[in-house]
Amino acid sequence: MSTAIQMVHVKKIIHGREILKDVTLSIAERGIVGFVGANGSGKSTIFRIIAGLVKPTSGEVFVFGKKLHKDLSFPKNTSVVFEKPGFLEQYSGFDNLKFLADIQRKINDQQIITAIQRVGLDPYDKRPVKAYSQGMKQKLAIAQAIMEEPDLILFDEATNGLDEKSVDQLYHIVREEHERGATVLITSHHKADIDTLCNEVYRVHEGAVEKIMYLFHRGSVPSLFPPSCRRDAHLLPLFCYRPA
Template sequence: MKIKVEHLTKKIRGTMVLEDINLEFSSGHIYGIVGKNGSGKTMLLRAIAGLIQPTDGKVLIDDQELNHRLTFPPDMGMIIEKPEFLNHLTGLENLKLLADIKHVVSVDEIRSYMEQFDLDPNSKKTMRKYSLGMKQKIAIIQAIMEKQQLLILDEPFNALDEATVEMLYEIFRGFRDEGRLLILTSHHAEDIEQLCDNVCFMENGKVKR
């Protein structure tokens, strides 16, 4: 998979949130986007994921323009900002609900992912009672459980303990070696520098380097 971002600009209610972004991403790599809060990292991920329409410029996924021929990149797993789930369901029920759309992952596989992330799949606890870290783990599982080829992960290490972060590093490196494409953001440069092959820095909606 190859993603090209060409002269991407986005204005929201008169405010420039992304300005003339030009980037390229290809499979078999982990890309990191670093920047302070409000620098435009999340908005850039939203544009790549097809969640927002560019004001100007375009995003090409394998030479197909997003928002024209494609609505969303195919085979994409993502986390954007805070995890969104149905609070009255358990973690397993939430994941099953999502898995039921494509039917590419079995309940047993979901259970084993949950166990890998130290979550009890048999727990009757609803998402409302989950801690932020537990919600983040469920968000990561939904992003990777269908073995998606493109992973767009906004602050994936938020609220996670050190052991889980280390485990995620290994998982993400494994994905890269399998030829998948990962794009992550963080405002902690050290997370990104340890893990990513390519890093770009954002400030005020622009790519600095």
């Protein structure tokens, strides 16, 4: 399987503080990959580097074979949802997405409407975004992320502000985008998000990254596991570490 993302000895230093420490990882295309860790561990910085929004202090980043900040500044066909999405708040949800869609002109109005409906919003709601709740703004950000059918989607704490029904809708959307062929990356503080969706997980701790290999997941048989596995109630029922 082809590689979607490769980070090679990536470091990021901000104001003398090492945010990322020699991060090397490789993510295959068409996976749903989770990143877990405490606040300030470096998860969001990794996503911003992959999206081309932040340049690493050292190291190399490749997205679908293209080296960022050499072959291109921003990865093509990539969308990002950050924890606090920003919109032109005096305009409606549809108008905001229309403005963004007009940049590349890849989709028509009906595709924008469909994306808004997929997240459970009304595309014909004329209220300005400033009248939206935080959950509605988060849904609009998700609609923006999926409307142009990107090859890579980065969800950074995308379930924040969503009620239970909306979280279930997001799970369904992530699975649909995966089945379509997209590579999906997720950060979350909620165990259920990672446990339900991801087939591969990285733990980020104080700027260092290590891969977690799922073993006891979705009906696996415990007797087949190697003795190196251990339980961790804070993340998953059972896993063991594998070097990235």
